[in-house]
Amino acid sequence: MKICRTTAECRQTIATYRQAGETVGLVPTMGFLHAGxxxxxxxxxxxxxxxxxxxxxNPTQFGQAADxxxxxxxxxxxxxxxxxxxxxxxxxxxxxxxxxxxxxxxVETTRMANMLHGLVRPGHxxxxxxxxxxLFNIVQPDLACFGEKDYQQLQVISRMTRDxxxxxxxxxxxxxxxxxxxxxxSRNVRLTPEDRAAARVLSLSLDQAESWSNTPRTVExxxxxxxxxxxxxxxxxxxxxDIVDAETLxxxxxxxxxxxxxxISAEFGGILLIDQxxxxx
Ligand code: PAF
Numbered sequence: 001m002k003i004c005r006t007t008a009e010c011r012q013t014i015a016t017y018r019q020a021g022e023t024v025g026l027v028p029t030m031g032f033l034h035a036g037x038x039x040x041x042x043x044x045x046x047x048x049x050x051x052x053x054x055x056x057x058n059p060t061q062f063g064q065a066a067d068x069x070x071x072x073x074x075x076x077x078x079x080x081x082x083x084x085x086x087x088x089x090x091x092x093x094x095x096x097x098x099x100x101x102x103x104x105x106x107v108e109t110t111r112m113a114n115m116l117h118g119l120v121r122p123g124h125x126x127x128x129x130x131x132x133x134x135l136f137n138i139v140q141p142d143l144a145c146f147g148e149k150d151y152q153q154l155q156v157i158s159r160m161t162r163d164x165x166x167x168x169x170x171x172x173x174x175x176x177x178x179x180x181x182x183x184x185x186s187r188n189v190r191l192t193p194e195d196r197a198a199a200r201v202l203s204l205s206l207d208q209a210e211s212w213s214n215t216p217r218t219v220e221x222x223x224x225x226x227x228x229x230x231x232x233x234x235x236x237x238x239x240x241x242d243i244v245d246a247e248t249l250x251x252x253x254x255x256x257x258x259x260x261x262x263x264i265s266a267e268f269g270g271i272l273l274i275d276q277x278x279x280x281x
Pocket of ligand 1: 030056061128131132153
């Protein structure tokens with residue numbers, strides 16, 4: 001597994017793949033990898049001859065310097081996991097490599113970045129698209145894999161890729177779940193055993209929404225049914241429940257007529273967890 005710290009080195013290696021006629025799949029990460037990241041790697045491996053992973057804790061997507069400083073890092077462990085998964089190249093750039101001295105270019109999906117989660121994290125999605133556009137230009141992959149769990153991020157990146165005509169397939173990879181349905185997240189280990197048990201209510205509420213057969217299936221009815229399941233769990237505090245058009249993220253109402261994304265966030269003992277599901281009308 002080749003480890004590169006500069007753009008130049010990374011491009012040189014990728015050029016050798018291209019000369020051999022090989023396709024390249026990219027998995028951008030901020031490191032501190034878990035099973036969810038490894039399914040992104042597996043998806044890229046299944047679709048491309050070579051897999052490139054980037055590890056870069058992107059400063060522009062953090063609101064507060066403190067969050068950036070306290071972001072967990074474990075490069076040696078990450079590299080062991082990536083080596084075991086058969087990754088070909090890992091790019092671990094310094095901040096100045098991605099944001100050169102005096103840089104002034106940003107990339108923003110002006111509408112989608114500033115709704116839903118973007119309202120509580122101003123500037124976050126602008127930071128994500130800015131870094132992903134730069135990584136796309138450095139690696140120039142055929143495809144790139146992102147988790148469906150961060151649903152708004154996936155839609156924002158898909159929009160940016162189309163708008164800027166990057167010749168890259170953006171692949172959404174389904175969320176990996178624990179046995180009881182809880183979406184995998186590095187935050188899960190911070191839950192107390194009681195909160196960990198209670199947190200399964202998130203995926204349960206989505207299961208119920210999906211199988212909810214009242215007709216007509218209205219957005220309001222689904223929303224009330226989900227809220228009822230989550231609110232019945234005393235350890236859960238529902239923080240956000242949005243049912244939006246699955247592609248545009250626009251708010252919808254009334255009977256379901258297009259695919260809808262349900263995005264929920266809830267706190268368990270002060271730990272905020274998110275989950276999502278796309279349901280067909
Ligand atoms: O999902 C993430 O880990 C980050 O937002 C990403 C896509 C690597 C950009 O920094």
